[in-house]
Amino acid sequence: MRVLYVLFIVPFIAFSTSHAYYPKGMKVYKKMCIDCHGSPFRGAKMHTIYEWESIRDASSTPTITAHQGQKEALDALNSDYFTPKREEDLYKFLIGNAKDSGAVPGCDGNYCGSSN
Numbered sequence: 217m218r219v220l221y222v223l224f225i226v227p228f229i230a231f232s233t234s235h236a237y238y239p240k241g242m243k244v245y246k247k248m249c250i251d252c253h254g255s256p257f258r259g260a261k262m263h264t265i266y267e268w269e270s271i272r273d274a275s276s277t278p279t280i281t282a283h284q285g286q287k288e289a290l291d292a293l294n295s296d297y298f299t300p301k302r303e304e305d306l307y308k309f310l311i312g313n314a315k316d317s318g319a320v321p322g323c324d325g326n327y328c329g330s331s332n
């Protein structure tokens with residue numbers, strides 16, 4: 217199973233124009249954020265690189281800080297899965313795919329699908 221995963225992921229990274237996809241962080245997004253903020257690339261495009269960096273640097277628990285007063289979100293984020301390490305991975309993904317990152321998922325050189 218693990219070998220299959222590597223076979224799939226390695227070409228995926230090799231053929232993308234940058235390493236911005238950051239699959240580890242995307243996985244965290246899928247577990248933690250997708251229900252409320254939509255698909256990973258859409259979620260990442262909520263903000264510019266600078267804005268994500270500001271959110272990340274605002275506190276040691278930036279995602280909790282961003283959801284002050286959002287009880288449902290705070291409950292969801294209060295999970296053993298969401299460790300500081302995984303949160304760090306998540307922001308790498310978000311910053312790598314921010315609105316102004318230049319990362320355009322779904323382009324094959326001739327055609328670009330919706331970047332939403």
Ligand code: HEC
Nearest residue numbers: 245248249251252253262271279282283286288289292293
């Ligand atoms: C239970 C639903 C829920 C979950 C899960 C959730 N959020 Fe949110 N989030 C919200 C709501 C509601 C708001 C406030 C309204 C808004 O701004 O959209 C918000 C606001 C935010 C904001 C600040 C407002 C803005 O537009 O920048 C950021 C950043 C954010 N969420 C990122 C995330 C990330 C990253 C995750 C995953 C780790 C996540 N959220 C998980 C519901 C959720």
